[in-house]
Amino acid sequence: MPFPEPVHKIVDALLASYNQVGAVNHAGGANLPSMEAVDALLDDLKNLVFPGFYETLEVDDPAVLPYSTAEHVFRVTKGLVTEIRKAVAFTKTRGVDAEAVVFRLLKTIPQVRELLQEDVAAMLEGDPAAQSAEEVILAYPGVEAIVVHRLAHILYEGNIPLIPRMMSELIHRKTGIDIHPGATIGRRFSIDHGTGVVVGETCVIGNDVKLYQGVTLGALSVKKCAASKKRHPTLEDHVTIYSGATILGGDTVIGRDSTIGGNVWLTQSVAASSIVSAKPQENVVAQRNFKVADYSI
Numbered sequence: 001m002p003f004p005e006p007v008h009k010i011v012d013a014l015l016a017s018y019n020q021v022g023a024v025n026h027a028g029g030a031n032l033p034s035m036e037a038v039d040a041l042l043d044d045l046k047n048l049v050f051p052g053f054y055e056t057l058e059v060d061d062p063a064v065l066p067y068s069t070a071e072h073v074f075r076v077t078k079g080l081v082t083e084i085r086k087a088v089a090f091t092k093t094r095g096v097d098a099e100a101v102v103f104r105l106l107k108t109i110p111q112v113r114e115l116l117q118e119d120v121a122a123m124l125e126g127d128p129a130a131q132s133a134e135e136v137i138l139a140y141p142g143v144e145a146i147v148v149h150r151l152a153h154i155l156y157e158g159n160i161p162l163i164p165r166m167m168s169e170l171i172h173r174k175t176g177i178d179i180h181p182g183a184t185i186g187r188r189f190s191i192d193h194g195t196g197v198v199v200g201e202t203c204v205i206g207n208d209v210k211l212y213q214g215v216t217l218g219a220l221s222v223k224k225c226a227a228s229k230k231r232h233p234t235l236e237d238h239v240t241i242y243s244g245a246t247i248l249g250g251d252t253v254i255g256r257d258s259t260i261g262g263n264v265w266l267t268q269s270v271a272a273s274s275i276v277s278a279k280p281q282e283n284v285v286a287q288r289n290f291k292v293a294d295y296s297i
Contacts (some may be wrong), residue, residue, distance in 0.1 A: 033083040087162040101158040122188040141175035142191030200232030208247035212243040
């Protein structure tokens with residue numbers, strides 16, 4: 001195929017842009033962590049959490065599981081340490097021991113699994129369409145999003161730059177559920193359907209909370225100067241938020257045992273045991289009159 005002008009001119013223009021604008025990885029200085037590598041490591045971590053659910057593995061064979069588990073552990077240990085060191089070097093973060101953080105993450109997985117079993121049980125109990133815990137793990141995007149969040153949150157608390165946010169973004173792309181790794185989430189957390197759910201960095205979510213699709217737990221202000229403040233709401237225990245609701249503000253507290261209806265917009269706290277609903281719109285249903293033609297053969 002003939003080109004309308006020499007290709008080297010295009011290449012030269014791109015190289016000039018790289019030099020002038022920047023935003024180029026592997027171009028001098030510290031390398032950024034690899035999104036592809038983090039994605040692969042996330043698969044290893046998920047397979048440590050729920051063996052056999054995210055890969056082809058005959059876990060009924062007692063001779064297979066130890067080797068498979070060891071393989072995932074070794075890959076996470078080597079690969080995640082490498083990516084964390086890249087992130088630390090690039091951001092010039094001080095006082096981070098990548099190996100210690102990774103080992104702490106791996107040693108915490110048994111406790112994470114216990115939390116996730118409770119999350120799965122909450123989803124199974126709360127959804128009449130769910131037939132088994134195995135179905136919930138295999139087919140419910142909310143579970144996978146929570147798995148990744150609980151792992152990413154451990155790295156976030158360990159002051160690891162970039163990697164936790166990359167993990168949350170990878171699962172956001174897959175499920176449509178955007179949970180910042182900084183959010184603090186209690187036990188038996190349930191996300192039904194999940195598409196469009198957004199949970200901000202400084203959110204505090206209690207136990208036995210359920211969110212439906214399209215829920216936003218966001219900030220009133222997006223000014224950079226507020227980055228160190230609590231910007232996102234607190235949900236106390238046993239709160240249910242229905243689809244399309246938006247709750248904003250770091251001082252906004254939803255009291256325990258409250259229910260927030262669909263499409264509600266809230267920027268102020270509500271007391272315990274509240275029911276908040278949007279003013280219902282008027283639905284007009286008209287009967288269309290039409291005549292069916294009489295066809296004969």
